[in-house]
Amino acid sequence: MIRPNHSFALLASCAVALLGLLVLTARAQDKNPYAGDSKMAQLGEFQFRANCAFCHGLGARGGGRGPDLTRAKKKNGSADADLFRTINYGVPGTAMPPNGATQQGVGMTPEEIWQVITYIRSVEKKASAEATGDASRGKTLFSASACGSCHMINGKGGRLGPDLTSAGSARSFEYLVDSVRNPSRRLAQGISEAMKEFSQEYETANVVTADGTKLQGVVLNEDSFTLQMMDAREQIHLFDKDKLKSFEKTRESLMPAYDTKTISDKDLQDIIAYLLSVSAPQ
Amino acid sequence: MKTQIKVSTCLSLLALTVLAPAIIGAQVTPQRLLDSAKEPQNWLMYSGDYAGRRYSALDQVSTKNAATLAPKWAYQTMAGGKFEATPLVVDGILYATGQDDRAFALDARTGRPIWQYQRALPGDIRPCCGRVNRGFAILGDKVFMGTLDAHVVALDAKTGNVVWDVNTIDYRSGYSITLAPLAVKNLVLIGVSGGEYGIRGFVDAYDANTGERKWRFYTIPGPGEPGHDTWEGDSWKIGGSPAWITGSYDPATNTTFWTTGNPSPSNRGEGRAGDNLYSNSLLALDIDTGKLKWYYQFSKHDEHDYDATQVPVMVDQGDKHFILQANRNGFFYVIDRSSGKLISANPYAKVTWSDSKDATGSPIARKDASPTPEGTRVCPGAAGATNWMSPTYDPQTSLFYVTAREQCDIFSTAPQPYEKGHAFYGSSYFPNDDAAPFWGALRAIDPVTGKCKWEFKHPSPTWAGVLSTAGGLVFTGDAEGNFIALDAASGKVLWHFQCGASVYASPMSYSIDGKQYIAVAAGSALFTFALP
Numbered sequence: 001m002i003r004p005n006h007s008f009a010l011l012a013s014c015a016v017a018l019l020g021l022l023v024l025t026a027r028a029q030d031k032n033p034y035a036g037d038s039k040m041a042q043l044g045e046f047q048f049r050a051n052c053a054f055c056h057g058l059g060a061r062g063g064g065r066g067p068d069l070t071r072a073k074k075k076n077g078s079a080d081a082d083l084f085r086t087i088n089y090g091v092p093g094t095a096m097p098p099n100g101a102t103q104q105g106v107g108m109t110p111e112e113i114w115q116v117i118t119y120i121r122s123v124e125k126k127a128s129a130e131a132t133g134d135a136s137r138g139k140t141l142f143s144a145s146a147c148g149s150c151h152m153i154n155g156k157g158g159r160l161g162p163d164l165t166s167a168g169s170a171r172s173f174e175y176l177v178d179s180v181r182n183p184s185r186r187l188a189q190g191i192s193e194a195m196k197e198f199s200q201e202y203e204t205a206n207v208v209t210a211d212g213t214k215l216q217g218v219v220l221n222e223d224s225f226t227l228q229m230m231d232a233r234e235q236i237h238l239f240d241k242d243k244l245k246s247f248e249k250t251r252e253s254l255m256p257a258y259d260t261k262t263i264s265d266k267d268l269q270d271i272i273a274y275l276l277s278v279s280a281p282q
Numbered sequence: 283m284k285t286q287i288k289v290s291t292c293l294s295l296l297a298l299t300v301l302a303p304a305i306i307g308a309q310v311t312p313q314r315l316l317d318s319a320k321e322p323q324n325w326l327m328y329s330g331d332y333a334g335r336r337y338s339a340l341d342q343v344s345t346k347n348a349a350t351l352a353p354k355w356a357y358q359t360m361a362g363g364k365f366e367a368t369p370l371v372v373d374g375i376l377y378a379t380g381q382d383d384r385a386f387a388l389d390a391r392t393g394r395p396i397w398q399y400q401r402a403l404p405g406d407i408r409p410c411c412g413r414v415n416r417g418f419a420i421l422g423d424k425v426f427m428g429t430l431d432a433h434v435v436a437l438d439a440k441t442g443n444v445v446w447d448v449n450t451i452d453y454r455s456g457y458s459i460t461l462a463p464l465a466v467k468n469l470v471l472i473g474v475s476g477g478e479y480g481i482r483g484f485v486d487a488y489d490a491n492t493g494e495r496k497w498r499f500y501t502i503p504g505p506g507e508p509g510h511d512t513w514e515g516d517s518w519k520i521g522g523s524p525a526w527i528t529g530s531y532d533p534a535t536n537t538t539f540w541t542t543g544n545p546s547p548s549n550r551g552e553g554r555a556g557d558n559l560y561s562n563s564l565l566a567l568d569i570d571t572g573k574l575k576w577y578y579q580f581s582k583h584d585e586h587d588y589d590a591t592q593v594p595v596m597v598d599q600g601d602k603h604f605i606l607q608a609n610r611n612g613f614f615y616v617i618d619r620s621s622g623k624l625i626s627a628n629p630y631a632k633v634t635w636s637d638s639k640d641a642t643g644s645p646i647a648r649k650d651a652s653p654t655p656e657g658t659r660v661c662p663g664a665a666g667a668t669n670w671m672s673p674t675y676d677p678q679t680s681l682f683y684v685t686a687r688e689q690c691d692i693f694s695t696a697p698q699p700y701e702k703g704h705a706f707y708g709s710s711y712f713p714n715d716d717a718a719p720f721w722g723a724l725r726a727i728d729p730v731t732g733k734c735k736w737e738f739k740h741p742s743p744t745w746a747g748v749l750s751t752a753g754g755l756v757f758t759g760d761a762e763g764n765f766i767a768l769d770a771a772s773g774k775v776l777w778h779f780q781c782g783a784s785v786y787a788s789p790m791s792y793s794i795d796g797k798q799y800i801a802v803a804a805g806s807a808l809f810t811f812a813l814p
Binding site for chain 1: 408656657694696697698699704705707709710711712713718719739740741760762763764766775778780
């Protein structure tokens with residue numbers, strides 16, 4: 001009576017251990033099971049459109065909200081397992097939400113995430129335009145062009161414009177070029193509702209206070225009743241709108257438009273290469 | 283021990299003496315629900331009354347004193363996600379649900395909890411758009427809620443104990459319940475969510491005492507039923523048409539009105555040729571049998587996720603009986619409640635998906651508004667010109683107030699094979715590239731002309747509903763966290779309070795001990811306001 005029981009227990013514990021191992025293997029899978037499968041890449045494209053394209057754009061080329069994923073090098077790791085982790089758990093402190101919390105799709109199963117990764121692999125480029133720039137020359141140009149008077153990198157620089165520490169990898173090359181050449185065409189886009197409680201778009205505010213003082217600056221935040229703004233001298237002003245003599249908001253950026261005479265295409269490419277080197281150091 | 287027992291016995295005796303009227307009053311009979319207008323101090327159902335008006339006859343807070351409104355108490359659910367519930371208040375006790383299917387009863391004067399309930403949800407539920415719940419229905423001594431795993435649960439109103447718990451359908455095929463049920467006669471009515479998963483939608487009625495299902499109305503006709511031929515092949519089996527917002531009820535005709543959501547896949551018409559009845563429709567159902575009396579379909583063969591799941595509001599004018607609906611597709615509809623015939627449809631927000639009407643006056647979709655691989659720009663966007671947040675009808679001003687969203691999106695195709703329980707959109711959408719930001723507005727619409735009488739602009743589109751009160755006020759919230767009181771006649775802002783997070787709910791009002799309260803959920807807290 002003892003022996004059968006004993007062996008049964010042994011068998012059972014073996015089975016449990018084996019099952020545990022199986023579960024573990026499935027969870028800890030770090031290689032894409034669909035690698036190179038073009039059918040899976042197509043399914044992945046549809047998943048991508050439903051779940052990811054909102055920020056990363058059609059074709060995964062990024063834009064004003066999310067990184068260009070056609071770059072081979074990804075900021076949060078380029079291996080299959082890294083991509084799976086980034087998609088499934090999101091990136092804390094950024095607009096990248098965990099799987100299922102994007103409010104844009106209903107979330108993906110592990111299989112669907114692997115399909116998306118297969119799709120991303122299918123659109124990756126080996127060498128991208130920005131990689132050909134000279135980052136160290138870009139760094140010199142960044143200072144020479146006084147970009148730092150309004151933009152911070154790694155805690156140093158001005159406050160009036162967006163912090164550019166992670167801009168290189170968080171935005172597409174085309175978007176960054178456009179932001180320099182034509183800053184008012186599309187203001188720095190935030191994402192309202194769901195992604196972030198408020199979106200700062202660096203709109204320009206022109207204010208006349210009750211005592212007649214004229215102020216120009218950048219909108220930090222705003223609601224129907226109040227305004228929080230920073231003037232050109234980096235002073236923060238807090239206003240109740242109904243107490244202002246006038247308040248006008250424009251989508252003309254305070255950032256000057258830099259044409260090719262001021263910053264040549266080559267110089268801009270170097271500056272962006274610098275931004276990329278700062279945001280995803282190797 | 284002995285002393286304690288004595289003290290508690292004394293206390294209960296005292297409680298019995300003092301609170302006796304309240305305890306007797308706690309029984310919510312079907313008659314009390316019918317006569318909700320007779321007890322404006324209570325808020326007995328999701329929309330305040332069977333007509334779906336979200337109007338409070340309380341007038342202590344008025345245009346004259348609204349500027350002095352002050353917060354009274356806040357209750358923290360301590361939960362993340364969107365808090366979309368409208369509380370009920372019955373004889374001094376507030377009942378509400380919250381994120382992740384939690385629920386609670388509070389002392390409505392102080393916000394102190396009397397009981398709390400948290401459903402043990404399975405790990406693999408797949409609600410589409412947040413782990414939300416919009417509230418309770420109450421009947422007898424029970425409160426009723428739908429759950430994210432597609433159950434209907436009856437809780438004892440005094441303890442929060444589960445009295446019965448019925449499974450409506452297998453949640454793993456994509457069903458969930460997020461709406462507040464509607465209690466009528468001895469029935470608890472619910473509808474399901476799941477238009478993103480290729481479900482087959484339905485409205486159910488359960489016996490309030492036992493949880494036994496009395497009828498089910500499938501929102502997609504089966505083989506042999508009228509309307510079945512509006513679906514291509516087997517597409518009806520996975521055609522969506524959920525019913526995820528609380529209906530209304532007309533005791534005069536024994537009819538309950540329910541609205542339905544998008545056909546599935548939501549943004550791809552290929553494979554489901556036809557009108558796709560009864561998606562995006564208003565349904566008139568016999569309350570006792572669930573039989574369809576008539577229907578009106580707002581968006582035929584929809585490809586833009588234009589769920590018609592906005593509370594149908596019943597309004598009478600002399601011997602004429604109407605349903606008013608500001609639809610997600612951007613049109614404000616007036617429908618004859620006895621026949622289902624369309625009276626008028628006028629845009630109340632920017633609309634590009636339709637530029638013509640059929641012989642009945644129903645807007646028709648433009649062919650070139652369909653999603654394409656490259657993307658088609660369409661207004662309103664996928665979240666609609668409005669959404670589930672409640673509108674209100676104020677009988678004093680005879681105006682209909684609705685939260686309008688001005689946002690156009692780019693719709694692009696993304697064909698997906700159907701797989702049980704998996705997302706089934708068939709397309710995707712993203713914000714358009716316009717330089718101008720999206721915005722929103724509270725709009726006051728004259729139902730007779732369909733014209734906007736006034737609007738109050740929000741800096742961004744909001745998900746807050748609207749309450750009107752006999753004090754000449756409308757209350758709403760915004761995405762920036764403000765809760766706002768406006769003059770119902772002019773739209774002038776009279777008061778506002780910063781809640782600290784977006785308002786994703788519709789407000790309500792109640793009164794205790796002669797004091798009127800306004801309540802709204804924002805962030806993860808429920809806030810109440812009253813005169814000082």
